[in-house]
Amino acid sequence: MACCELKAYTFSDINFTNRLDPNVQIKIGNKFSYNVKYPSDNSNNICRGELEVEVGDTGNDSKLNLKVTLVGIMAYNPSEKRELIHTESFKILYPIARAMVTTVTANAGIKPIILPNINIDDQDIYRIDGAKPI
Numbered sequence: 001m002a003c004c005e006l007k008a009y010t011f012s013d014i015n016f017t018n019r020l021d022p023n024v025q026i027k028i029g030n031k032f033s034y035n036v037k038y039p040s041d042n043s044n045n046i047c048r049g050e051l052e053v054e055v056g057d058t059g060n061d062s063k064l065n066l067k068v069t070l071v072g073i074m075a076y077n078p079s080e081k082r083e084l085i086h087t088e089s090f091k092i093l094y095p096i097a098r099a100m101v102t103t104v105t106a107n108a109g110i111k112p113i114i115l116p117n118i119n120i121d122d123q124d125i126y127r128i129d130g131a132k133p134i
Contacts, residue, residue, distance in 0.1 A: 002077070002088070003076065003077055003080045003084055003085060003088040004047070004074040004075065004076040004077070004080075004085050004088050004089045004092065005074060005075045005076075006072055006073075006074055006089075006092050006093075007046070007073045007074060007075055008072070008073045009070060009071065009072040009073070009093065009096060010070075010071055011068055011069065011070055011071075011100060012050075012069045012070075012071050013067065013068065013069035014066075014067075014068050014069075014100070014104065015065070015066070015067045015068075016065070016066045016067075016104055016108065017061075017062065017063075017064065017065045017066075018064055018108050018110060019062065019063050019064070020057075020063050020064050020110070024063075026057040026058075026059065026063070026064060027057065027058045027059060028055060028056070028057065028058070028064075028113060029055070029056060029057075029058035030053070030054070030055050030115060030116070031052075031053070031054040031055075032051070032052070032053055032054075032118070033051070033052040034049065034050070034051045034052070034086075034090050034093075035049070035050050036048070036049045036050075036082070036085060036086050036089060037049075037050070038082075044075075045075055045076050045077070045078050046073060046074065046075055046076075047073075047074050047076055047085065047089070048071060048072070048073055048074075049071070049072045049074060049086075049089045049090070049092075049093055050069065050070070050071050050072075051069070051070045051071075051072070051090065051093045051094065051097050052067070052068070052069045052070075053066075053067070053068050053069075053070075053097045053098075053101060053115065054066070054067045055067075055101055055113055055115070064110075066101060066104060066105065066113070068097055068100050068101060068104075070093055070096060070097045070100070072089065072092065072093045072096075074089050074092070076089075087120045087121060090120050091120060094118060094120075097115075098114070098115045101113055101114075101115055102114050102115075
C-alpha cells in the first residue's frame with residue numbers, strides 16, 4: 001500500500017455567489033484550509049481529510065465568492081508519519097477540489113477560475129498536538 005489511498009469522497013458544502021456586473025474587472029484571491037482527523041479507535045487505519053477552498057473577489061467577496069468543502073476518506077499505512085499522510089492525502093484531494101472550482105465557475109457562464117498548482121511539500125505543516133512543522 002502507498003502512504004494513503006482514497007476510498008471515497010464527497011463535497012459536504014458548495015456555496016457560490018455571482019453578482020458581478022457585466023464587463024467588470026476583479027482581482028481573484030484564494031484561501032485554503034486542510035485538516036486530517038483520525039478516529040480514536042482506528043484499528044482499520046482510516047482517516048478523514050477535509051479540504052476547504054474559498055475563491056473570490058479580493059475587493060468585494062459579496063460580488064463573487066465560491067467556497068467548497070471536500071471530504072475524503074483515506075486508508076493509510078500506519079507505519080508512515082502523520083505529516084506524510086497529511087501531505088500525500090492533500091495531493092490526492094486538491095485536484096478534485098480544483099476541478100470542482102473550474103466546473104462550477106465555467107457552468108455559471110463566467111470565465112472559468114482555475115486554481116494554481118500547490119506544492120504542499122514547500123509548506124509548513126503544524127500538528128494540533130503542538131509538534132513543530134516539518
